[in-house]
Amino acid sequence: MRVKIRGEVKEIKEGERLISILSEPDIIAARVNGKLVDLSYQPQEGDVIEPITFDDDDGKQIYWHSTAHIMAQAVKELFPNAKLAIGPAIENGFYYDFEVDRPFTTEDLEKIEAKMYEIIAKDLTFERVELPRDEARRMFEEMGEKFKVELIDEISDDVVSCYKQGDFIDLCKGPHVPSTGRIKYFKLLSTSGSYWRGDETRERLQRIYGISFTSKEKLDHFLQLLKEAEACDHRKLGTQLEYYSIGEPGPGLVLWHPKGATIRRIIEEFWIKEHIKRGYQLVYTPHIAKAELWQISGHFEYYRENMITFKMGQEDYVLKPMNCPFHILIYKSKIRSYRDLPIKYAELGTVYRYERSGVLHGLLRVRGFTQDDAHIFCRPDQVETEICEIIELARYMMEKFGFREYDVTLSVRDPADKESFAGRDEDWQHAEAALENVLKKLNIPYKRMVGEAAFYGPKIDIHLRDAMGRKWQGPTIQFDFNLPERFDVTYIGADNTPHNVVMIHRAILGAMERFMGTLVEHHKGAMPFWLAPVQIVVATITDAVIPYAEEIYRRLTGLNYRVELDTSNEKISYKVRMVAEKKIPYMVIVGKKEMESRRVAVRKRGEGDLGSMEWDAFMELLRGEENPLT
């Protein structure tokens, strides 16, 4: 019998299993004709077989998923009352959810780990068992595994697959590694609460997260990265570098200290400049409005639990959670012609939302934040051009801030579930096509998410990552078919009749707070020269050179650099250390030699001592620093 392995035709025996053909110990599964299978698979004539190791992405998923099964077996042995929920592989590792009598403790994790080592040492085979649906249902019911029964009830196939190792069996599609001994190094990382099916009205479960690797080096490396990521945490760095503080005035409320405020101001200057260049008109709108406005917009109906409301006199008021209704009112302040479009209103608009207490997270999830918001009112024929411009603006700005990697998602509606989405079919089709066309035209990789659209329209979201690899939504482009309808937003067409305007919400940075948080983590607090709140520190070696240092300081501030002068009575090594810890890009050190020769000794962040140089050479260096503002 002939099969193709790694592109080469091989002769194999009938009934032979993959495990004897692909016997290298690092091969854990295989892809046969594009489908993932266990190594117990018996190849058929003409199969195209690719071995899979841990180094494949699919291989990692299989490896982690198998580790999850081992963990579940250990938990069942230690806690026989535990009910199995689900235990998938995730981006980094795996988890398994259990319903248990009491939450897991740290000591429990140690015991579970010990039990897992026992299971691994036994090198139990992962055996695929295919059962008729009814039989499997009966079996799990007898075992009291109610969640598995619920899952089986939703499977429409006649046969379901389970995997068995030792006397542990779990409902599972597979594939798995051949035996438990293949799992070499693992670590249980944390526990947390969760809900069955992610539904907070259903059973509360306990989740254990873990990760595993094929070598100790890989595991140690991963744990090391986790530790290092903690040092990049924007909450820690923000305090250390005196950029901002969070939560002092109340949970989720941010104080921008002078240094953080400087960074923000520069970001805003850049933002304003780029927007004006592209035909946006800047507006300002109030922080509060009568409840009536939010009733018209529908926010009162759909967004109520997130809105902060209060009474002013007899009237109900709302602290604005969004800027859109205000921009619409500006648009509607007069009749608009098709010739006026597109109209693009932009605002750094501060909004307040009541976010549930458990979701707040540093600067990345707050209750008061400033969106770099804009609303584009245009004709249907202008949609594609506008989307294209927005994406290019987003890419341009991301690039200037040093973000080169991000994840793009296109969220469209579920065509089978039109009930959940407002607006006309043709509008949706047109908008979704426009978003998708632009992504394709600009050659941007994206993930299409069916059913993930907002109820009012499809959207493109760009996600940035924090130091721990968590994704946070930054730029977003959203169509809105709902608000123009509710507010009756129109323009007069060439045919002299009113037409519905197309409205696009968009944010490039997302929110100043969140953007600042990701920016700090991305640069590990070391802001690029143009953003650094302090760009240069001038430091003296002895008191005798203070006048010369002051002269340097004045010259630099006169050139609009942000400079600090350090004439303190400390050794130069101490001053160097302080400047390095504050992650300041340049340090100018002046001593007697510099004063006498009228030169400067320059130290650059990341490069160290550049030695003594002429003033002009230093100027040349500074001018060589990128500055998108000029």
Place this chain on the structure above:
RNA sequence: GCCGGUGUAGCUCAGUGGUAGAGCAACGCAUUCGUAAUGCGUGGGUCGAGGGUUCGAAUCCCUCCACCGGCUCCA
């Protein structure tokens, strides 16, 4: 909001029933120094808040608040 953890000086943390500690920072004095911490000294705390147990509570118990890791949410 839910599950678990944590909360001591401006910051980082030690202190598990018997008089609140260290390092850094701040302040003072000495030192005037050449590229990642000069030395000595001084001040600084209702131990997150409230209640309880106890002769006595930072420490044990209860409630609340905040933060951390997740879950859920983020129209």
